[in-house]
Amino acid sequence: MHHFHPLKTIKVAKETNDSVNIAFEIPQNLRHKFSFKQGQYLNVRFVFGEEDLRRSYSIVNAPTEGNTSLEILVKHLENGKVSTFLNENLKSGDIVEVSAPMGHFYTHYHPSNEKTYVGIAAGSGISPVLSNLKEALYQEPKSKAYLFFSNKSLNDIIFKKEIDELVHKFEGRLQVIYLLSREKHFEDELFEGRISAKKLNLLLEKFTDIPTQEATYFICGPAEMIKEVAEFLKNDKKVPSLQIMYEYYAAPDEDENAEMSDEFKAIPNIESMVTLIIDDDEYSFHLNSKKKSILDQALNDKLPVPFACKGGVCCTCKAQVMEGEVFMEKNFALTEDEVARGFVLTCQCHPTTNVVMLSYDV
Numbered sequence: 001m002h003h004f005h006p007l008k009t010i011k012v013a014k015e016t017n018d019s020v021n022i023a024f025e026i027p028q029n030l031r032h033k034f035s036f037k038q039g040q041y042l043n044v045r046f047v048f049g050e051e052d053l054r055r056s057y058s059i060v061n062a063p064t065e066g067n068t069s070l071e072i073l074v075k076h077l078e079n080g081k082v083s084t085f086l087n088e089n090l091k092s093g094d095i096v097e098v099s100a101p102m103g104h105f106y107t108h109y110h111p112s113n114e115k116t117y118v119g120i121a122a123g124s125g126i127s128p129v130l131s132n133l134k135e136a137l138y139q140e141p142k143s144k145a146y147l148f149f150s151n152k153s154l155n156d157i158i159f160k161k162e163i164d165e166l167v168h169k170f171e172g173r174l175q176v177i178y179l180l181s182r183e184k185h186f187e188d189e190l191f192e193g194r195i196s197a198k199k200l201n202l203l204l205e206k207f208t209d210i211p212t213q214e215a216t217y218f219i220c221g222p223a224e225m226i227k228e229v230a231e232f233l234k235n236d237k238k239v240p241s242l243q244i245m246y247e248y249y250a251a252p253d254e255d256e257n258a259e260m261s262d263e264f265k266a267i268p269n270i271e272s273m274v275t276l277i278i279d280d281d282e283y284s285f286h287l288n289s290k291k292k293s294i295l296d297q298a299l300n301d302k303l304p305v306p307f308a309c310k311g312g313v314c315c316t317c318k319a320q321v322m323e324g325e326v327f328m329e330k331n332f333a334l335t336e337d338e339v340a341r342g343f344v345l346t347c348q349c350h351p352t353t354n355v356v357m358l359s360y361d362v
């Protein structure tokens, strides 16, 4: 289970007009809990009146940079209560409830490797990509990295100062190409607009010097970009799936009024007895398969279930099916292997058998 810990903010700095860079101090007694892998994320929790709001933010640091503090980047979203608070009200020294790092947007590095890593990021999608590229460069002296990074305008380039310093620090091993989607700044049209499959093809041809299928790719940004680029690499460039890593920061379909999928319509309409195991305690409730998700019903019943995005993206609500069967509406977070082992995202799950038991203690 994922518990929240009160952490002190030791840096709250405007990064661009609409984003803020926040660093949390990790006290000595929590360092083992907050040890992390490159590309992982944290959840933060805020209670505003009756609302218990949680959000996931990727860690910007690389593990090699140390474990005394962790940084995140929070982009201000219109109507986003948490992102507005963090951008406009949070001050250095404030305490925020933060959960331990999680997620699996990373690969393993080894000093003897001589590899090529390609980061493809847009806007705040830079955080987990940067974390991975930094760790690769620190851990693997013979490897090199490319970063194709798209932002709206020059002033919107997130972490530009740090990235430019890294280019200098890892001279000859890190090449960064900035693209601007809403500002004409460069002479070459290649650096204008968003990153599409076509543009990526041109960028790879122009800047990289190894066959496309030999590199490992880290992709994070808008869902449409991730889908297009990942499919292009897999289908057109024949890059093995294990070398294409991507992280969604929002579900591709966030339309709350979206139609129920045909698969969801097809599940049986049954009443189920759902039992949840949470920190060794068992909680049971009745749930109709066509109504709320298992997570929503558990929250309705005020059970201590972990959650953050509620959109099938962050993996915080992960549990394992111990008995019965469930239907999972969306999954942008679990690997095929995890699904095969019975893991599910409870924010997306509906029971499809009369008895269902899920464990969060896994």
Ligand code: FES
Pocket (backbone or CB within 6 Å): 306, 307, 308, 309, 310, 311, 312, 313, 314, 315, 316, 317, 318, 333, 345, 346, 347, 348
């Ligand atoms: S709460 Fe994020 S995937 Fe379920």
